[in-house]
Amino acid sequence: MDLRTWLVERVASYAAASPAEVDVDRPFDEYGLRSRDAVAISGELADHLGRDIPDTMLWEHPTIRLLSAHLEGEEAASPGLPARPGPAGDQGDQGAIAVIGIGCRLPGGIGSPADLWSFLCAGGDAISEVPAERWAGYRSRSAAAAAVVDRTTPFGGYLDDVTGFDARFFGIAPAEAAEMDPQQRIFLEVAWEALEHAGIPPELLAGDRSGVFVGACGDDFGRQRLEELPDVNGWTLTGSAPGVIANRLSYLLDLRGPSLTIDTACSSSLVALHAARQNLLSGDxxxxxxxxxxxxxxxxxxxxxxxxxAMAADGRCKPFDADADGYVRSEGCGVIVAKRLADAARDGDRVLAVIRGSAVNQDGRSNGLMAPSPGAQQDLLRRAYAAAEVDPMEVGYVEAHGTGTPLGDPIEASALGTVLGGCRPAEDPLLIGSIKSNLGHLEAAAGIAGLIKVVLALHHGRIPATIHHAEPNPRISLPDLGLQVPTEVTGWPVNGRSRLAGVSSFGFGGTNAHAVLENFC
Structure with missing residues (x-):
């Protein structure tokens, strides 16, 4: 029996279909195969061929035609486009963006960059059970609703307060403030704090060509509020619209540059960073x-x-660990203030770190809408480092997406090892980690949380530990990939011209982002 026929029969068996119904060009995911089924088929395939087959093989080659062609040594045609060089402006300091201010409000009582740095260096864990009052209204709706709440994981990373807001400070009428999504309120407050951290009086920006770029994907407030039809009013519309999260700040400060709320799910805020970088370099x-x-x-x-x-049984993200079984959801807000590096130098700004380059791409037709693409992740990394004009071998640390899922972690580690880690000497591995081990998965704010961690690590010259990492995932050969997860605060590796780092963020719909950062000497 040839390999393609064997695969058709195995997929048919798992999909409860006949072999005649199996299309060799259809992604495995579309037959209802879940992660555990794909792993099982990989194991059976290894036995059938008498050789090792990675558990991620069906994600790397997501159709029977592509998988059989790869295993038989054929060159399968790829629909992907070749990597292109970055924009012409991405050369030296002309393409460099300075981070000059930070604001954050995160689980664990974190209200400032100093709080976050102390928390990370202490190996803090911000996960708790849901505040008693948070979901009480849903439990009281019906017995069926209460049953759903009761069986849903209570774990998460929660802010101490999501309702408090000084409307008078921002010149907003109480009636309007009551209709504002708390995401609008918190973003206003944290953005104001970030500007102050940068030494910029917010009121002095009026009329300037300053831009606002924010990632947001949740609309819990808007859905709840618009269902209460008797109470809907004019303020409800602007208060519940996700696009107004960015617009509200631009309006408040009279900013005349681009004002965008971006939703690419979990990669939203790092995609927002990429958009901001492009707009700064273009002069918009x-x-x-x-x-x-x-x-x-x-x-x-x-x-x-x-x-x-998808959720971890113990409510903890365990990136790259043998016990990784899913992630935990979290909430919060992070903001940076950025300028072109030349402008920051001209203005005498304190530069915390430099963004050298960034890239965004899409998984395309992977093995399912929510399935990661190993090839797309590798292409993303190559594009980002080409745009930054940085040799990947000089990078000391990558803040990974690192959700702690059984297959997501191996796929990400494989991409990092292929592009940044594989040729390194054993004594000088690429360090990888994830702030999700401390805070959980902040979804739309996950990318900016990871980026702020990296900015602080570059500035201080130390890399915080990734907690909940006791034993490496057996599906990931970290030494062979040239990778290592730091489990204690670690000095920055000395392997290049300066301290260099990367940050990755992936959306569950397939939009990926990566940024390249450097310390400022």
Missing amino acids: CDLAIVGGVNLLLSPGPTAGFDQSG
């Missing part, structure tokens, strides 16, 4: 306020992810 804005915000106001999304099997 001279200062960029970049961030992400996420709040868990409804149990609905958590229940959905829980039912899909």
Whole structure:
């Protein structure tokens, strides 16, 4: 029996279909194969061929035609486009963006960059059970609703306060403030704090060509509020619209540059950073306020992810660990203030770190809408480092997406090892980690949280530990990939011209982003 026929029969068996119904050009995921089925087929395939087959093989080659061609040594045609060089402006300092201010409000009582750095260096864990009052209204709706809440994981990374807001300070009428999504309120407050951290009086930006770029994907407040039809009013519309998260700040400060709320799910805020960088380099804005915000106001999304099997049983993200079994949802907000490096030098700004380059791409037709693509991740990394004009072998640390899922982690580690780690000497591995081990998965704000961690690590010259990492995932051969997960605070590797780092963020719909950062000497 040839390999293609064997694969058709195995897929038919798992899909409860006849072999005649199996299309060799259709992704495995479209037959209803879940992660555990794909792993099982990989094991059976290894036995059938009498050789080792990685558990990620069906994600790397997501159709029977592509998989059989790869295993038989054929060159399968790829629909992907060849990598292109970055924009002409991405050369030296002309393409460099300075980070000059930070603001954050995160689980664990973190309200400033100093709080975050102390928390990370102490190996803090911000995960707790849902505040008692948060989902109480859903539990009281019906017995069926209460049953769903009761069986949904209670774990998450929660802010101490999502309702407090000084409307008078921002000149907003109490009636309007009451109709504002708390994501709008928190983003206003944290952006203001980031500008102050940068030494920029917010009121002095009026009329300037400053831009606002924020990642946001949750609309729990808007869905709840618009269902209460008797109470809907004019303020409800602007208060519940996700696009107004960015617009509200631009309006408040009278900013005249681009004002964008970007939703690419979990990669939203790092995609927002990429958009901000492009707008700064093109001259469409001279200062960029970049961030992400996420709040868990409804149990609905958590229940959905829980039912899909994506959530960790113990409520902890365990990146690259043998016990990795899923992630935990979290909320919070992070904001940076950025300028072109030449402008920051001219203005005498304190530069915390430099963004050398960035890239965004899409998985395309992978093995399912939510399935990662190993090839796309590798292409993303190559594009980002080409845009930054940085040799990947000089990078000391990558803040990975690192959700702690059984297959997501091996696929990400493989891409990092292929592009940045494989040729390194054993004594000088690429360090990889994830702030999700400390804070959980902030979804739309995850990318900016990871980026802020990297900015602080570059500035201080130390890399915080990734907690909940006791034993490496057996599906990931870290030494062979040239990778290592730091489990204690580690000095920055000395392997190049300066301290260099990367940050990755992937959206569950397939939009990926990566940024390249360097310390500022």
